[in-house]
Amino acid sequence: MPLQRPAIRFYDEHPTPADLRSEVLDGLRRRGKFISPKFFYDARGSRLFDAICQLPEYYPTRTEIGILQQHATAIARVIGGNCLLLELGSGSSRKVRLLLEAVQPALYMPMDISMDHLLASARALAEDYPWLD
Numbered sequence: 312m313p314l315q316r317p318a319i320r321f322y323d324e325h326p327t328p329a330d331l332r333s334e335v336l337d338g339l340r341r342r343g344k345f346i347s348p349k350f351f352y353d354a355r356g357s358r359l360f361d362a363i364c365q366l367p368e369y370y371p372t373r374t375e376i377g378i379l380q381q382h383a384t385a386i387a388r389v390i391g392g393n394c395l396l397l398e399l400g401s402g403s404s405r406k407v408r409l410l411l412e413a414v415q416p417a418l419y420m421p422m423d424i425s426m427d428h429l430l431a432s433a434r435a436l437a438e439d440y441p442w443l444d
Contacts, residue, residue: 319433357428383413404432418444
């Protein structure tokens with residue numbers, strides 16, 4: 312009997328368009344005008360950020376991956392497998408794969424600002440980790 316993948320449960324807590332409009336207008340009315348960077352994380356902005364993470368000049372992703380490669384087993388021992396692994400700003404979920412393999416959590420909850428990017432990443436993880444809820 313083939314292993315069944317759990318369904319992806321998605322919760323969209325995105326503000327209403329009126330709230331978004333209000334927030335942008337509020338930023339543009341200020342003396343030091345600004346628009347929150349969260350408004351740039353649509354599908355295209357998320358792809359751009361992924362590309363930036365691959366640049367030699369952008370070291371944080373490589374540094375975080377190195378830390379996880381070195382300490383994933385120790386992290387797994389401390390938190391145990393029967394846990395909820397919550398990842399804020401999960402993006403492409405590239406780094407968390409190291410923890411998923413080491414920890415094998417009871418539940419993984421990725422969170423991100425870009426709905427389309429989040430869904431695509433969650434689908435890829437569901438495909439690669441059929442045991443993961």
